[in-house]
Amino acid sequence: MAVPLETLWDIEPHTKAKHEILRRYLQAWFPILNSWNDRIVYVDGFCGPGRYKGGEPGSPLITLEVAINHRQAMRGKLVFWFIDEREDRILHLKQELKGLSIPPHFKVRPELGKFHERLGLVLDAMETSGTNLAPTFAFIDPFGFSGIPYTLIQRLLKQERCEAFITFMVDSINRFLEHPRDSIVRHIVDAFGTDEAIRIAESSGNRIEKLRVLYQNQLRRVAKFVRYFEMRDQEDRTQYYLFFATNNELGHLKMKEAMWRVDPGGEFRFSDETNPNQRVLFEFDPTTILAKELGDRFRGKGLIPVSTVHKYVENETAYLEKHMRNALREEARTGRVTVDPIKVGGQKRRVNTFPDDARITFT
Numbered sequence: 001m002a003v004p005l006e007t008l009w010d011i012e013p014h015t016k017a018k019h020e021i022l023r024r025y026l027q028a029w030f031p032i033l034n035s036w037n038d039r040i041v042y043v044d045g046f047c048g049p050g051r052y053k054g055g056e057p058g059s060p061l062i063t064l065e066v067a068i069n070h071r072q073a074m075r076g077k078l079v080f081w082f083i084d085e086r087e088d089r090i091l092h093l094k095q096e097l098k099g100l101s102i103p104p105h106f107k108v109r110p111e112l113g114k115f116h117e118r119l120g121l122v123l124d125a126m127e128t129s130g131t132n133l134a135p136t137f138a139f140i141d142p143f144g145f146s147g148i149p150y151t152l153i154q155r156l157l158k159q160e161r162c163e164a165f166i167t168f169m170v171d172s173i174n175r176f177l178e179h180p181r182d183s184i185v186r187h188i189v190d191a192f193g194t195d196e197a198i199r200i201a202e203s204s205g206n207r208i209e210k211l212r213v214l215y216q217n218q219l220r221r222v223a224k225f226v227r228y229f230e231m232r233d234q235e236d237r238t239q240y241y242l243f244f245a246t247n248n249e250l251g252h253l254k255m256k257e258a259m260w261r262v263d264p265g266g267e268f269r270f271s272d273e274t275n276p277n278q279r280v281l282f283e284f285d286p287t288t289i290l291a292k293e294l295g296d297r298f299r300g301k302g303l304i305p306v307s308t309v310h311k312y313v314e315n316e317t318a319y320l321e322k323h324m325r326n327a328l329r330e331e332a333r334t335g336r337v338t339v340d341p342i343k344v345g346g347q348k349r350r351v352n353t354f355p356d357d358a359r360i361t362f363t
């Protein structure tokens with residue numbers, strides 16, 4: 001899609017899927033963060049005007065709607081910081097905000113400016129004074145790849161309890177990799193935080209895949225957990241990846257759950273060919289794939305508690321607990337997993353169940 005110049009533009013199907021992930025994640029995450037902290041911050045660094053041409057809500061309104069209407073009432077201070085470099089879009093957002101009943105403990109700050117400059121100033125101040133940001137979720141949703149320097153995201157993620165959800169425009173990056181203008185190439189190097197990205201232009205093979213892996217590895221340098229969701233266009237070509245980076249185990253789990261709800265087929269990919277309002281057809285069976293992965297990982301390790309497998313699945317794979325239990329049930333049925341009748345604490349295991357304290361062997 002060409003970058004829209006008007007204040008409002010038409011929503012695309014993949015944007016609805018992106019919003020659905022955001023909505024579901026915040027629905028789970030706001031109450032968790034809110035119950036542990038007096039102050040939490042949501043930064044929407046490329047917030048847009050708050051509405052699409054057809055009347056659909058944009059990310060700032062979606063977020064506020066989740067926080068305002070959550071069945072678990074929010075307490076403490078919630079800061080919503082909306083940044084956009086276009087004055088017309090910020091003005092439009094301000095108009096939209098007037099239509100909401102915002103509770104007094106919500107601090108909503110629409111601000112004109114460039115994301116990296118605004119957040120950079122806040123991080124400078126924090127780093128100078130040796131203080132920490134309040135727990136922050138940053139939604140970084142640019143049209144292209146400029147204005148999202150890796151160094152900034154790195155500084156943000158180094159702060160305790162801060163996480164980022166990033167639209168990473170890999171298709172445009174790929175198209176501009178060999179651009180003759182230095183300034184454009186500079187933006188790509190800045191976004192990756194390394195000029196390795198440029199060297200991908202000279203390599204053979206799937207460049208999109210290589211760019212994805214490079215960015216994922218860069219994020220992994222500062223975040224324990226990194227997940228991505230692939231967005232494809234009408235021609236089924238990868239357009240961008242939604243990356244999520246966090247150091248929080250529970251946040252990671254909640255994001256995986258949000259992604260699985262949007263793509264129950266589990267490829268963590270949404271294509272514009274599919275209608276976002278319908279369930280995506282199951283394109284493959286997660287049970288079989290996970291069962292194979294678990295066999296490769298745990299065969300030869302002897303008798304292990306299910307909790308070890310559970311932790312591995314939650315922290316190191318795209319899958320959820322329910323997929324693990326289905327995979328174990330299937331592997332036990334075919335004899336590739338044997339189950340000890342006695343659990344870790346000495347009690348008997350109930351047939352066909354895989355609680356954390358059951359003990360299994362991958363054969």
Ligand SMILES: C[S@@+](CC[C@H](N)C(=O)[O-])C[C@H]1O[C@@H](n2cnc3c(N)ncnc32)[C@H](O)[C@@H]1O
Nearest residue numbers: 046047048058059084085086114115141143147
């Ligand atoms: C993809 S749109 C955001 C859509 C919005 N997040 C949503 O989901 O409804 C990107 C927005 O970023 C703004 N923008 C572009 N460069 C920017 C920058 N460096 N800093 C802040 N905003 C920027 C554009 O004006 C545009 O409104």
